Amino acid sequence: MAKTADGEKGSPFRSLRSYNMRVYMAGLLLSNIGTWLQFTATSLLIYQINLKATDSGINALFQFLPMLLLGAWAGGLADRFDRRKVTICTQSALGLQAVVLAIVTATGHANLPVIYALSLVLGIGNAIDNPARRGLVTELIPPHEISNAMSLNTTVMTGSRIVGPAMAAALIGPLGTAWLFGINAISYLAVLLSLFSLRTSEMLPKVAAPRGGKPVREGLAFVWNDVYLRNIFIVFTVASTFAFNYSIVLPKMSDKLWNEPNGYAILLTVTSVGSVIGALTNARFRVMTIRRFAYGSFLLAMACLILPFAPNFYIACLFSLPLGIGGTGFMTAMTGLMQQRTPPEMRSRMMALQSVAFLGSTPIGGPITGWIGDNINVHMSLIYGGILTLAVMPLLRGLESEKAL
Secondary structure, three states, rough: OOOOOOOOOOOOOEEEEHHHHHHHHHHOOOOHHHHHHHHHHHHHHHHHHHHHHHHHHHHHHHHHHHHHHHHHHHHHHEEEEEHHHHHHHHHHHHHHHHHHHHHHHHHOOOOHHHHHHHHHHHHHHHHHHHHHHHHHHOOOHHHHHHHHHHHHHHHHHHHHHHHHHHHHHHHHHHOOHHHHHHHHHHHHHHHHHHHOOOOOHOOOOOOOOOOOOOHHHHHHHHHHOOOOOOOOOHHHHHHHHHHHOHHHHHHHHHHHHOOOOOOOOOOOOOHHHEEEEEEEHHHEEEOOOHHHHHHHHHHHHHHHHHHHHHHOOHHHHHHHHHHHHHHHHHHHHHHHHHHHOOHHHHHHHHHHHHHHOOOOOHHHHHHHHHHHHHOOOOOHHHHHHHHHHHHHHHOOOOOOOOOOO
């Protein structure tokens, strides 16, 4: 890795000088707007059936359980095979899932068991897609720009959360959920076009993992034997499991605390604005530091503690900004720290392990968050995650002196 001073800054958009990076990010942006359109519509559809946050938590279990079970294995797959081709296959499959969801909703068959089953299919596709799609980014830019590229990748993902939920809020009334699912299906054409448009001759040669061995076990051992990676993974996993599942309970909080039954999409949009701010802030840094990770984790935890006490919906929207800034700030910092310390042939496995911690933990944290919101106290459904995140943050002490490889 090119040696630069800790905290050195540059343009947050410098990776976009690459043609391949521009094309890929444009396709991802359009496709992910559709993805968040579907996510928002699905959350509202599920909540409207029984008015229970637990139902959304169960749906999260089905959607993200495959990431927990298959994520690490999928990282080994992405390290061994052509990531672009794997991503083309998975994005095509995800587009077909959206088509089926649109059809069953339009024909009146979208009950909870059907939605759960399709969420499971979506989860399987995402588990395989995530490490290949994210790992492909590292083949589009020079190694010293990986941290910036990954932050921009997250910016695209979170930026689409601004447009997608806002579109859902505007369109779900006049069009209904089925049309929103159909729009998402069409949006997959954008990312597929970008994948076919990449100039393969300009892509960096991939350092393939050797065949044989035990890639999943090797990846876990690599993290566990490095105190630097082990401690940040513990903090990251706890925060992801218990503090980052706010989308499970925001529909109920909006309805019960602030008397805005349709305010979920607006809250998610405002949170996404904060997410873009958090991602772009970290994208300026050429080298990621533990301090940036700690800042993001602390801000996420504090936002979880104060948001439930917002006196009205407008203040809740204001408090949602730091929720997004902290959430994406700690996530992009984690990606940068991990990639700086990981050899090229293990990058997809490390990204898969990060996804297992971030998304694969949702089958655990999602139902717990929903159950707390329904059976204990809707305020506590966010507060407990903030408390647990603050409790593990002392593990980060002393790690700043550790240097990336």
